[in-house]
Amino acid sequence: xxxxxxxxxxxxxxxxxxxxxxxxxxxxxxxxxxxxxxxxxxxxxxxxxxxxxxxxxxxxxxxxxxxxxxxxxxxxxxxxxxxxxxxxxxxxxxxxxxxxxxxxxxxxxxxxxxxxxxxxxxxxxxxxxxxxxxxxxxxxxxxxxxxxxxx
Amino acid sequence: xxxxxxxxxxxxxxxxxxxxxxxxxxxxxxxxxxxxxxxxxxxxxxxxxxxxxxxxxxxxxxxxxxxxxxxxxxxxxxxxxxxxxxxxxxxxxxxxxxxxxxxxxxxxxxxxxxxxxxxxxxxxxxxxxxxxxxxxxxxxxxxxxxxxxxx
Numbered sequence: 001x002x003x004x005x006x007x008x009x010x011x012x013x014x015x016x017x018x019x020x021x022x023x024x025x026x027x028x029x030x031x032x033x034x035x036x037x038x039x040x041x042x043x044x045x046x047x048x049x050x051x052x053x054x055x056x057x058x059x060x061x062x063x064x065x066x067x068x069x070x071x072x073x074x075x076x077x078x079x080x081x082x083x084x085x086x087x088x089x090x091x092x093x094x095x096x097x098x099x100x101x102x103x104x105x106x107x108x109x110x111x112x113x114x115x116x117x118x119x120x121x122x123x124x125x126x127x128x129x130x131x132x133x134x135x136x137x138x139x140x141x142x143x144x145x146x147x148x149x150x151x
Numbered sequence: 152x153x154x155x156x157x158x159x160x161x162x163x164x165x166x167x168x169x170x171x172x173x174x175x176x177x178x179x180x181x182x183x184x185x186x187x188x189x190x191x192x193x194x195x196x197x198x199x200x201x202x203x204x205x206x207x208x209x210x211x212x213x214x215x216x217x218x219x220x221x222x223x224x225x226x227x228x229x230x231x232x233x234x235x236x237x238x239x240x241x242x243x244x245x246x247x248x249x250x251x252x253x254x255x256x257x258x259x260x261x262x263x264x265x266x267x268x269x270x271x272x273x274x275x276x277x278x279x280x281x282x283x284x285x286x287x288x289x290x291x292x293x294x295x296x297x298x299x300x301x302x
Contacts, residue, residue: 031238035186035193042186042193042232046247081193087182096197 011146012093022097022140025084027051032084034058034131036103038068049082050118056082056099056133057106059119066129070105077104082133087143095142099135106130162297163244173248173291176235178202183235185209185282187254189219200233201269207233207250207284208257210270217280221256228255233284238294246293250286257281 017025026032026049035044045065049058060066070077080103087094106112106129115130168176177183177200186195196216200209211217221228231254238245257263257280266281 029240031240031243033184033195033234033236035195037188037193041230041251042188043251044184044186044195044232044234044249046234046236046238048243079192081195083184083195083197085184085197087197089180089182092182092199098195100192100194 012143013146015142015144017095017097017140017142019138022099022138023051023054023135025086025095025140026056026082026097026099026138029084029086032056032058032082034060034069034103034133035081035083036069036078043068048119049084050115052115052132054135056135057115057119058082058103058131058133059115060129060131066105066131070103070131077102079103080133082135091145093143093145095140097138097140099133100137101133101135103131103133106132163294164297166293166295168246168248168291168293170289173250173289174202174205174286176237176246176291177207177233177248177250177289180235180237183207183209183233185211185220185254185284186232186234187220187229194219199270200235201266203266203283205286207286208266208270209233209254209282209284210266211280211282217256217282221254221282228253230254231284233286242296244294244296246291248289248291250284251288252284252286254282254284257283 030048031046032049033044033046047058047060049056060069069080082099085094085096106115112130181199183200184195184197198209198211200207211220220231233250236245236247257266263281
């Protein structure tokens with residue numbers, strides 16, 4: 001058995017993580033994916049984020065995406081899921097967190113300026129917009145190596 | 152300016168990739184995220200995949216997820232999005248691909264056995280199910296460093 005196959009065959013265990021730990025994991029990275037419904041179809045975009053208290057603030061590149069994500073026509077916003085993970089491509093060990101809640105466009109100039117300096121743009125010279133996601137449900141798991149029990 | 156800030160300020164360019172190149176990129180990794188609608192809400196799960204021709208075959212851990220993803224009650228399946236990316240957490244350079252299409256549960260025993268040996272399970276001792284996604288729409292982008300033009 002080669003090294004990759006041995007790693008693949010390694011016993012693993014999936015452990016759920018609670019809300020607090022899941023948000024801490026989410027805040028430990030700056031890349032994630034926003035999942036939304038666009039023209040009645042499931043849609044996803046990689047974006048970068050920061051945590052602002054328990055809210056996830058996401059930088060979106062284009063106004064069209066902002067409208068698609070936050071449903072600019074409805075004051076209450078639209079429900080989205082936000083996912084981030086750190087998973088080893090070889091062993092598949094790591095974690096994944098999904099937060100689900102309402103997304104609202106950040107329209108206040110002062111607030112946009114405050115989050116703008118903390119959120120790094122993907123393409124440096126592109127004007128960006130931001131969305132605030134207030135997560136109602138936060139779930140996550142860790143996939144860890146399980147100690148091998150000898151017979 | 153420290154190294155991280157210098158990297159962050161690096162000029163970048165976003166280049167769309169065509170269907171063929173996007174599928175090639177998708178096939179170059181084994182981890183991705185399946186995006187579906189569950190109880191009228193956007194949902195996402197990290198999974199592993201393989202390409203079977205132009206189809207994306209995804210291993211799902213639980214029957215409940217299979218039903219949620221592929222809509223077992225409808226013969227035609229359900230529309231899902233499938234995303235994979237390789238993005239540098241520091242520079243944000245890399246690529247992302249999203250494929251959208253119908254997902255159908257793989258129910259044929261021979262087909263399940265054939266894809267089962269090629270798809271690595273996440274948790275080694277868990278019985279798994281598989282879903283075939285036939286992508287109608289495949290989009291993607293590369294984010295690359297842009298050569299700096301001297302004045």
